[in-house]
Amino acid sequence: MAWLDSHLLSSLTFFPLAWAVLGLALPSDQGGKAAKWWALVGSLVTFWLSWILYTRFQADSAQFQFGELAPWIPALGISYRLGVDGISLWLILLTTFLMPIVILGAFSAVEERVKGFFFLLLALETGMLGAFVTLDAFLFYVFWEFMLIPMYFLIGIWGGKDRIYASMKFFIYTMVGSLLMLVALFYLMNQHQVQFGEYSAAITDLYRLKLDGAGWFSVQGVLFLAFALAFAIKVPLFPLHTWLPDAHVQAPTAGSVVLAGVLLKLGGYGFIRLAFPLFPQAVAQYQQVFMILGTIAIVYGAWVAMVQPDIKKLVAYSSVSHMGYVVLGLFSLNTVGVSGSIYQMLNHGISTGALFLLVGMIYERRHTREISEFGGITKVMPLFAVSFLIITLSSIALPGTNGFVGEFLILLGTWKYQPVLAAVAGTGVIFGAVYMLWMFQRVMFGPLKNPENEKLQDLNLRELVVLLPLLVMAIVMGVRPNLFFSKMDASVAAFLERVNPQVASAQPESATTSDSETSDI
């Protein structure tokens, strides 16, 4: 146990991959039952490891915790450097919480090459966790790229009929973004050598770099754009979002849930961990631009979602809208907006993840996602209807559900920055209700006209078990958000102090709760 204590993050990160590799040795049985249960157990153990992390996390500290350090490529200052703060902690928990749900949810969806499917899911989990726990920028890049591979195959092999186009689009979009990021990263590592006499890729070292930040295309400005492009594609921010609807529609349910639930969050996380603290002056310079893009994303995503004939595409565009809130909150650069933004990332993981699972459940029954094929489903699938309703309400941010807390804080934070933008973005509150409730009505209400829908089976026990944790979380996060904020506040304050000292000092509670020094692990 002592080894586990000092290597908790490594264990957490690499356990899923190691477990998956071991699982390759399983005998191939009929339907891949063994592989399914093997994967489920693995993801549950990973969740348990992250639970240990959660219980041991010091809430009042803004320092990186559970640090691990080992040399890797000393000549370039690249090392195996891990640590978490109150922001990454929650994203890790979101990942480990969603994975067992995704795996259990996929039990009936995958019939071919079962072993490979679950192997990739667990490998993907390692990639995502790695990106959240690392404090070395180069290692971050490695995990960032590594994630692409399993996702590419998940879409490309188990996807729908246009899966090749969708997976290539996903791959190219992401590659274009990340290559520029890599170049920028090398520049930074080299700059560290110029300024401090040695190479370093440690994120906290890079924070100390002095870079010219005056003007749109200063050093900071250009580097910021290089990083921001990669992250904005991932989020995805309007107008770089068009890979998302295709990827989602073609991806298998499990792929969609992980994509929406966790992968998109890496965009937001990248802004928080790298782009913002590395280039604070550039952030100030581009703040207005990104606030406007975020606002457009909210309204645009909602409008386009409204007219989608395919449920899954509708949910995909709703993601564009919801993630627009995340960008808006981050760039508001105040405690309320940034906290709301992080919270919104967790919310989106819960509610959009659940939406994709729900869509997958009726797809498995009917093999179509056309809204016009449905109608009156409530009558034959009452439990599905209740679950769908609760998640719909969470998605439209009804107070008492998680969605409200995030949107409320983000809009309030935006209001502090610029009231007009908050008012325009606030129309998303209206249009969000329009597209969700209109879709809900067309699918669930009305007469049961289509004879194919008459014999639909309601949720089975496994599906209930899959949905229940998400439904519970949607309510818990709406009623007791402070359980989450209390572990996040110190890190958010430290983040803001680095990024926006004026704002941080204007808000005494954030300035006093953290010391300004960044931790060096």
Add this chain to the structure above:
Amino acid sequence: MLKLIPLFPLVGFTINGLWYALFQSRPGAKKASAGVTGALASLAILASFVVSWMVFRSLQAMPEGSRVIEESLFSWIQVGDLNVPMTLRVDVLSTLFTMVISGVGFLIHVYSMGYMSHDETPGKFFTYLNLFCFAMLMLVMGANLPILFLGWEGVGLCSYLLIGYWYADDEKASAGKKAFIVNRVGDLGFLIGMFLIFSTFHTVDFAELRQIFSSAGEGALPAGVSVATLTAIGIFLFVGCMGKSAQVPLYVWLPDAMAGPTPVSALIHAATMVTSGIYLVARLNFIYSLSPTASLVVASVGAFTAFLAATIAITQTDIKKVLAYSTVSQLGYMFLACGVGGYVAGVFHVITHAFFKALLFLGAGSVIHGMHEEQDILKMGGLRSKMPQTFLVFLIAWLAICGLPPFSGFFSKDEILWLSFASLKGSKVLWAIGAATAIMTAFYMSRLFFLTFLGKPRTSEAEHAHESPWVMTGPLMVLAVLSALGGFMGVPAVISEALGAHDLNWLGHWLNPVVPHHVAVIEGASHSLEWALMGMSVAGALVGIFLAKGLYFDLTRAERLKARFSALHRVLTNKWYVDELYQAVLVRPIVAFSRALWRGFDAGLIDGIVNGFGRVSLWTGQAVRTIQTGSLQTYAIMALLGLLMTVGYFIYGLA
């Protein structure tokens, strides 16, 4: 103790909800009867009423001016400088609302046990009804704006669910959706108002806000706050009220909301939820009273809504639609009162209206029940002898809404008309609109009453209508008593004096100073003027009644009148074409524009550029295809190898 008030209906909701979802919802499953689930739900809300009453009694025992009970449950949202504790607070204003909500709510629950007895899913109905009561109680008990908003949207959700309760009917489901979305438009206004309050005063707590204003002194602005800011706050919050309380231009959802079961119309769309807007304005009266502009907006919108809805009510033939437009109209009165500074009068009318309008709706429900779901008043007639109890209680409600003394509506409506004339914020125009509306109200309500209950049965259904069971008529009796006598809680000063009493306006004293009783009046607002106006309003009501009597005792006269003014009649039956206008100006253009964005911008422009890139790298795709063997293990091993090679390159290639 406070938390018990919303807790009881929440527990009822949970029990009935789980019971329904897990054991009754499957197709073909045995459903619990309305008697059992309804009794459970009714008990929950009865318990809530008992606690509300005890809270009211303990407030009474406290010294005047410090009558408030507070209970903190937990910290809800605390981020940065925003602190929103989950605190319940009952003061002189909210205690009245908790009693009306739980009291009238209980009666309607009991009534529903009879009304919903033939329904297929009573378990679901009572689940929603209890959830509604919970949200409504939170709305009035919340100590700060976000909790009020929690209740505000919560009741909106229940309204949505209950309007579309018979979801298999697309029209009903659409009505529910429309209600929610139109309310959301208002809610954006509410949110903006809330943000403005927070950024101006750095608090969202009602008591703290009131403290800020009262420490600034009577009629003085708090330091650093401009009238313009208060006006903006007032107007944005009022936009929220336009949605929830169905005022022009956001009233269009309420008439459609009649698609829900009739007890729902009585509870949500007459007695409680729709009066939330008045509660909000009365709660924040210190803001409105300092902004003449915001007050004027409130009064004008209220007066205009009252008038417009009354004109539409005149030509409707669906018994529930008449009552729906009547509700819109009466809500307009309440805002008119608040707008001219008569917050107490507004609250007074909320209470009396809750009694008589709930009674009207439940009476209408009894009629519909007895007529086997017929709602067209032209197909009724002569029900007086078939349904004597319903007739009797409806008679009282009718007299109350017409504003004849001594029934409850007389006192509250008269107070509003008087203040719209005599208040410094009032005007002759506002009074004239209010008075004209009063005449129309008496007219359309008399029309409804005569066509339904008097004359001869016009169809065989009316011929064979039957009286409702006691579980329905019982609550009607109680409401009838309240409708008849409820007005005496707010007897105006002139009448008190004429009776030689000191001051019988219990309500005004009770609400002071949370809702100020005193209204600044114009010079020359004498007692004789008040008597004269009072006489005019009673005369106006009688004019309306006799006009209706002349027309609707003999339908051929009504037909002739209809033919003479056929153009006007068409406009009115089509509700001034407001829905059509919204459809053409807002809904269709937005949908068309969204489609154009999707096809033109998203799929056309952006993807065009991306695919252009894609074609360049087409060869990559083809290259990839040749190594697509389909074997996962191969892919995985290749990915691993690739990673190792990269790592190896960095270690050995550069070090």
